[in-house]
Amino acid sequence: MTFDGDGTASGLPITTKLVSPTTRSDAEAGWPGAAGWPGAAGWPGAPGGPGAGPLPVEASGIVREFNSGHTTIQALKGIDLRILPGEFVALRGRSGSGKTTLMHILVGLDTPTRGQVTILGQALATMREAERARLRREQVGMLFQNAHLFPSLTALENVELPLRLARMAGRDRSARASAALAMVGLSARAHHRGLELSGGEQQRVALARALVHQPRFVVADEPTANLDTTTGQEITALLVNIAHSQQIGLLVATHDATIVAAADRVLSISDGQITDTTTRQR
Ligand SMILES: Nc1ncnc2c1ncn2[C@@H]1O[C@H](COP(=O)(O)OP(=O)(O)O)[C@@H](O)[C@H]1O
Numbered sequence: 555m556t557f558d559g560d561g562t563a564s565g566l567p568i569t570t571k572l573v574s575p576t577t578r579s580d581a582e583a584g585w586p587g588a589a590g591w592p593g594a595a596g597w598p599g600a601p602g603g604p605g606a607g608p609l610p611v612e613a614s615g616i617v618r619e620f621n622s623g624h625t626t627i628q629a630l631k632g633i634d635l636r637i638l639p640g641e642f643v644a645l646r647g648r649s650g651s652g653k654t655t656l657m658h659i660l661v662g663l664d665t666p667t668r669g670q671v672t673i674l675g676q677a678l679a680t681m682r683e684a685e686r687a688r689l690r691r692e693q694v695g696m697l698f699q700n701a702h703l704f705p706s707l708t709a710l711e712n713v714e715l716p717l718r719l720a721r722m723a724g725r726d727r728s729a730r731a732s733a734a735l736a737m738v739g740l741s742a743r744a745h746h747r748g749l750e751l752s753g754g755e756q757q758r759v760a761l762a763r764a765l766v767h768q769p770r771f772v773v774a775d776e777p778t779a780n781l782d783t784t785t786g787q788e789i790t791a792l793l794v795n796i797a798h799s800q801q802i803g804l805l806v807a808t809h810d811a812t813i814v815a816a817a818d819r820v821l822s823i824s825d826g827q828i829t830d831t832t833t834r835q836r
């Protein structure tokens with residue numbers, strides 16, 4: 555469900571009512587305990603319950619300026635935020651409000667003009683690029699509007715790629731990738747190639763790939779923008795369940811009212827500033 559502008563989600567049903575993807579078999583409903591996949595109890599942040607452990611991300615005073623010709627565009631004008639383990643935060647704002655710029659900075663793909671970002675207690679500014687890349691590879695997951703699968707690889711092979719990059723041994727790799735595919739309800743499609751999958755299935759593979767290394771912090775940039783309403787709701791349901799059960803801090807930039815309604819907290823961004831924060835009572 556997409557709509558433009560900063561339209562509000564009021565009046566829409568909240569996700570707990572729309573979740574249960576019907577295409578997922580019960581055997582695959584494995585989260586929080588799909589084979590080979592630790593439940594929430596297996597995560598560093600789990601013992602104290604929700605919210606325990608180091609913060610997945612913390613940012614303060616983030617300013618990002620872009621120089622174009624003789625003018626300077628201030629895309630971010632002093633953003634502060636922190637996301638707790640297991641918290642699903644939606645970032646809502648019009649096109650051009652600064653969502654993608656902020657997400658790139660929060661995962662260390664871009665450097666702020668001013669301000670600090672800390673991922674799991676590690677200040678990005680103090681790290682070399684290679685260390686930031688390693689932190690991303692090990693602790694951060696990313697999901698985009700398009701799935702960006704390798705079309706000639708199978709679903710399983712696509713999901714395994716981050717583990718290959720991390721040089722994990724073959725057997726462990728397939729076990730992990732299979733568990734991640736089960737978590738998104740796609741075990742039955744493991745050996746289908748990227749092009750043989752529907753748009754929603756491709757996005758689920760991309761989600762499995764974003765989660766396969768068991769990151770603590772996940773960003774998703776308009777992950778349902780190219781999906782139909784029902785498929786978008788299924789992806790949203792997966793995101794909610796996974797953030798909560800795996801104690802992942804999740805930030806989702808979106809126009810999608812379903813995602814906004816599902817989030818634990820909604821940040822509204824306008825012209826590079828957070829203008830409103832709504833925390834949902836559960
Ligand atoms: N690399 C860049 N160079 C110059 N301006 C940029 C660059 N990236 C983003 N901007 C500008 O920053 C603002 C925010 O962009 P963006 O973060 O992509 O917004 P959103 O994701 O909310 O649509 C826009 O005005 C955009 O034109």
Ligand SMILES: [Mg+2]
Pocket residue numbers: 653654655775
């Ligand atoms: Mg964007």
